Amino acid sequence: MLSVYNTLTRSREEFKPLDDGRVRMYVCGPTVYGHSHLGHAKSYVSFDVIVRYLRYLGYSVLYVQNITDVGHLSDDADEGEDKIERESRKDRVHPMQLVEMYTRSYFEDMDALNNLRPDISPHAAAHITEQIELTKELLARGFAYEKNGSVYFDVTKFPSYGKLSGRNPEDLEAGARVEVNPDKRNPADFALWKKAERGHILRWPSPWGDGFPGWHIECSAMSMKYLGTSFDIHGGGLENQFPHHECEIAQSEAATGAPFVKYWLHNNMVTVDGRKMGKSLGNFTTLKDAFAKWSPDAVRFFVLQSHYRSTLDFSAAAVEGAAKGLERLNNTRRNLRDRIKNSPAQGEAAPLDPAKYRTAFLAAMDDDFNTPQAVATLFDLARDVNQILASDTSYSAGSLQALEDLFEELGGKV
Numbered sequence: 001m002l003s004v005y006n007t008l009t010r011s012r013e014e015f016k017p018l019d020d021g022r023v024r025m026y027v028c029g030p031t032v033y034g035h036s037h038l039g040h041a042k043s044y045v046s047f048d049v050i051v052r053y054l055r056y057l058g059y060s061v062l063y064v065q066n067i068t069d070v071g072h073l074s075d076d077a078d079e080g081e082d083k084i085e086r087e088s089r090k091d092r093v094h095p096m097q098l099v100e101m102y103t104r105s106y107f108e109d110m111d112a113l114n115n116l117r118p119d120i121s122p123h124a125a126a127h128i129t130e131q132i133e134l135t136k137e138l139l140a141r142g143f144a145y146e147k148n149g150s151v152y153f154d155v156t157k158f159p160s161y162g163k164l165s166g167r168n169p170e171d172l173e174a175g176a177r178v179e180v181n182p183d184k185r186n187p188a189d190f191a192l193w194k195k196a197e198r199g200h201i202l203r204w205p206s207p208w209g210d211g212f213p214g215w216h217i218e219c220s221a222m223s224m225k226y227l228g229t230s231f232d233i234h235g236g237g238l239e240n241q242f243p244h245h246e247c248e249i250a251q252s253e254a255a256t257g258a259p260f261v262k263y264w265l266h267n268n269m270v271t272v273d274g275r276k277m278g279k280s281l282g283n284f285t286t287l288k289d290a291f292a293k294w295s296p297d298a299v300r301f302f303v304l305q306s307h308y309r310s311t312l313d314f315s316a317a318a319v320e321g322a323a324k325g326l327e328r329l330n331n332t333r334r335n336l337r338d339r340i341k342n343s344p345a346q347g348e349a350a351p352l353d354p355a356k357y358r359t360a361f362l363a364a365m366d367d368d369f370n371t372p373q374a375v376a377t378l379f380d381l382a383r384d385v386n387q388i389l390a391s392d393t394s395y396s397a398g399s400l401q402a403l404e405d406l407f408e409e410l411g412g413k414v
């Protein structure tokens with residue numbers, strides 16, 4: 001039985017999708033203004049394993065992961081410079097050219113990491129109509145207000161604002177930033193639509209004038225378009241729990257009156273010397289740089305040695321350790337396959353029961369996708385297979401093949 005930690009209820013829950021046999025899942029995708037770094041690997045490898053495991057369990061999974069190509073301002077709330085416009089000015093290219101380049105780069109890196117492509121990768125700039133419609137609905141229902149060409153969500157109209165992150169608007173007011181946008185009724189209000197100032201390139205006409213959508217509204221509009229007003233899993237980085245995911249809940253539930261998401265899953269971050277790795281912090285390693293030193297498989301294996309909800313401390317020694325561990329596993333499998341070729345069809349069965357290892361592996365994965373524990377099971381299997389390979393007994397090819405089949409079932413092809 002699969003149990004997951006649901007951030008929304010802050011508890012472990014048995015996983016039961018809204019519809020039997022089907023899982024509808026959304027994960028916040030990257031803002032494409034730079035090459036992906038190890039923090040992205042942590043997030044998207046973690047959710048790739050979750051999708052793969054749900055499919056292994058027999059669920060039909062519809063996996064949507066967006067591409068943020070507009071509206072993500074440097075302050076994650078909704079003030080400051082547009083990250084994409086800022087980078088494109090530096091590089092003297094059109095913002096959409098920058099977006100195209102880094103979207104390709106992102107998928108190139110994710111493919112190298114052996115992440116399955118999402119079933120749908122909606123781009124925010126291709127869903128402006130949906131975001132305007134949702135904004136109009138929130139205005140019509142009295143949850144939003146227009147001021148000077150921008151539209152804001154009024155958090156005081158949505159009493160459960162804060163239910164995901166445990167924060168409330170009063171806390172925010174107490175710790176409000178020095179500069180509060182005077183157009184907002186309450187400091188915690190957030191933009192659904194922003195007026196485009198002169199010189200802002202990415203702009204669209206709207207009932208409130210030329211502008212562009214806020215960052216949060218894209219995830220509500222695109223997830224509900226493809227997954228329905230209520231769906232099973234919403235994933236993302238822990239650092240986006242607030243304000244991004246909190247705002248998604250407020251917008252979506254205010255507009256539809258239905259519960260937005262059943263399970264919120266959050267991955268933790270990659271740290272360097274105990275501090276967060278991030279583009280804005282300047283301590284990040286891009287995946288392209290990492291792949292120049294280590295194989296993408298080793299980077300993936302390194303990520304899976306931490307639980308998705310735990311931090312992953314990056315160092316060259318840690319990735320090299322993971323690479324060596326992976327090599328040991330792969331060596332065992334290569335030796336096993338060589339032995340199978342030279343083994344008789346008839347003979348004594350190898351004294352290892354595949355079911356025992358499978359059971360241990362699945363118990364680990366059922367335990368909120370405990371990949372470090374699951375990987376430990378593969379090392380147990382490899383250790384016991386090595387012992388068999390060291391013996392002179394000629395075990396039957398079929399019984400050895402069952403062990404290689406198990407490696408492939410649980411660990412993939414090599």
Ligand code: ZN
Nearest residue numbers: 028029219244
């Ligand atoms: Zn999002």
